[in-house]
């Protein structure tokens with residue numbers, strides 16, 4: 364499909380509840396100096412225009428904080444991701460917070476409207492909330508609901524303002540981008556009841572960290588790829604909070620009992636072997652929250668460097 368990688372950096376943290384994730388990509392670049400200073404300069408890097416200056420403004424929309432700016436971000440990201448495919452390149456996305464992934468999925472579908480898209484979401488969180496269910500209103504917990512075109516009104520807890528609903532509907536677009544049956548989770552361990560109910564209703568699978576240790580990463584990767592056998596293209600999103608806080612706490616919402624660095628890397632190395640892979644994302648590195656220097660970005664870099672190199676070698 365593609366001959367070359369295109370790195371896209373999205374330095375936006377509007378969807379996160381803490382400040383600093385917009386610095387995730389520069390933190391990864393700095394981490395690379397320690398292990399492979401020639402890594403990033405080898406690639407074409409494009410910065411997606413963001414609305415991150417909204418962090419200086421007061422939050423107005425309670426159940427979808429900064430949803431106005433995030434809706435604009437969705438459009439920017441969608442356009443850049445779609446343009447990358449139109450240039451016959453493979454997008455490798457580095458995003459601040461995970462809300463941006465909804466825009467990436469929109470971009471994949473804009474470029475390939477008739478292809479069936481499968482998503483493998485490696486994360487501590489389900490990110491399945493909507494403004495109607497979210498306990499925090501932080502939009503980094505909502506990107507998958509936009510892709511699924513899912514309000515989850517059966518589990519409604521909130522009454523979002525009209526403006527919130529307007530932006531939310533814009534982000535969902537007119538069509539479902541990913542079917543509920545085409546989503547596969549690895550590493551989830553911090554879910555709220557509305558998300559659990561939605562996963563139960565649609566039988567959305569999650570391989571827990573304990574199950575992964577029992578099965579081995581290769582079997583987990585095989586299970587995910589077989590589960591998505593009817594999909595034409597696959598997007599993998601790697602939230603660094605899927606890893607254990609002993610790796611580092613340099614991420615917005617760390618959760619105990621996560622993947623080791625080796626497990627994350629080996630899992631991703633197996634997953635990216637699938638020739639249907641169309642896009643890979645790394646997200647939620649927050650160096651301002653790191654309690655060990657830049658160790659989250661360093662760990663994330665050690666994970667993704669061989670993964671991205673494998674994706675590249677498979678393109679040739």
Ligand SMILES: [Mn+2]
Nearest residue numbers: 461486490602
């Ligand atoms: Mn996430």
